[in-house]
Amino acid sequence: ExxxxxxxxxxxxxxxxxxxxxxxxxxxxxxxxxxxxxxxxxxxxxxxxxxxxxxxxxxxxxxxxxxxxxxxxxxxxxxxxxxxxxxxxxxxxxxxxxxxxxxxxxxxxxxxxxxxxxxxLFLDDAFKAPQVAESLRNKTQLTTSDWRQNYGQLFEAVGMEKRMMWLMLALIIAVAAFNTLSALIMVINDKRHDIAILQTLGLSNGRIRTVFLLQGLYNGVLGSLIGVILGLVLSCYLNDILALFGAQIFAGSDEGLPIIINVSQVIITAVAAIALTLVATLYPASQAAHVQPSEALRYD
The missing domain is CATH 2.40.40 (Barwin-like endoglucanases)
Known part of the structure; x- marks a missing residue:
């Protein structure tokens, strides 16, 4: 047996x-x-x-x-x-x-x-369990325990995974921002001649800076929009995609992975990506605004 x-x-x-x-x-x-x-x-x-x-x-x-x-x-x-x-x-x-x-x-x-x-006791807010247990101990002298003590290791592991996911997401956004920065710097170096000609035609340094800021902002908004749309589609159909590849998450269960889309977190992530891209654009835009026409057109 x-x-x-x-x-x-x-x-x-x-x-x-x-x-x-x-x-x-x-x-x-x-x-x-x-x-x-x-x-x-x-x-x-x-x-x-x-x-x-x-x-x-x-x-x-x-x-x-x-x-x-x-x-x-x-x-x-x-x-x-x-x-x-x-x-x-x-x-x-x-x-x-x-x-x-x-x-x-x-x-x-x-x-x-x-x-x-x-x-x-079953609470509406599970995260209030430690406070409720402490209150009962103080008021009734009962011996109490909460879910953090019984299943704490599981939830600590889940919390650690969530923090690591946020760290990985932040690193991915940072890499994307640095890619934008390096791409704009290469564009400026390649277009120094054209920037100098625009300056000689009367385009001010502020307008040149604005052009490259808008270029970086356009890349950030477009990339974030595409990423959000693809991420939402993959999240909504994640179980179907896993089933298509033959992945079985819970043996004997047809429910699959629980999927919850937190709208506020999606918005915060998208806004952070756009803001970081815009910040990464400041340096290349400043460099473009400081191009000297005399130096760029010296051999023309």
Whole structure:
């Protein structure tokens, strides 16, 4: 028999106590199948795939809490449960957490009727969990823990990846700006003769500077616009593109990667790219404005 370690939690679906974050995550079955006295169980889809479990299978739950001491040592509490559904959160929770009815779980660990071993709070803003936990500790002297302590390593890794992505994006924009700078400098060096002729015809240094500033701004706006359009199209159809190349993100799941387009971040990135391009254009434009006609036309 295969064995896995999991955190079993008790909920009360018959009383309407199903967390909002879980209501729409059922893949097979229904939360209302967890009825008191029937010893039903809802497990994560990844755990089911790992153990080869299907709906209707009977599995044995062994819990150290509620065990009894005998002359042969501690005998853990155990009981058979029937799997009635699978949920999929798309995270490691799918492999480490299972749900049963609160009253069935209480009988498993030999708690008195109406008693629980702990309470779990679900917040509208998950990032307020540390403050709420600290407030409860100060006001009630309860022992508390939050998701950062239980799954902190996962979210720290995600946060690190996000910061690195921003760094890479900033470096890509900087490289593009320096490409604009170098391209304009080469254009100025190649067109020194033409710039000198325009100056002799009466074009002021300020207008020459404006011409190259507008040229750099045009490149920045056009490049940013094309990049935003291509990025949005690729983001919207990312799962279809991955499926086209045969990439499978979540085994046994048709949902694919979750895609959220943050409009404010897209706008900030595009504006930053245009602004950096404009800044990179200042030096070449200044150099063009300081071309000396006498030097440029000396041998003509």
């Amino acid at each position: 295969k064995m896995s370690v999991a955190n079993i939690q008790g909920i009360y679906p018959d009383a309407g106590e199903v967390p909002l974050s879980l209501k729409d995550k059922m893949v097979v079955g229904d939360w209302l199948s967890l009825t008191p006295g029937n010893y039903h169980l809802v497990i994560g889809q990844r755990l089911a795939q790992k153990q080869g479990i299907t709906v209707g299978d009977s599995i044995r739950i062994i819990a150290a809490q509620g065990g009894v001491y005998t002359p042969f040592g501690l005998v853990p509490s155990q009981r058979r449960f029937v799997v009635t559904g699978f949920f999929a959160m798309g995270s490691e929770v799918d492999e480490s957490v299972v749900f049963a009815h609160g009253s069935d779980l209480a009988r498993l660990i030999r708690l008195p009727e109406g008693k629980v071993s702990g309470l779990q």
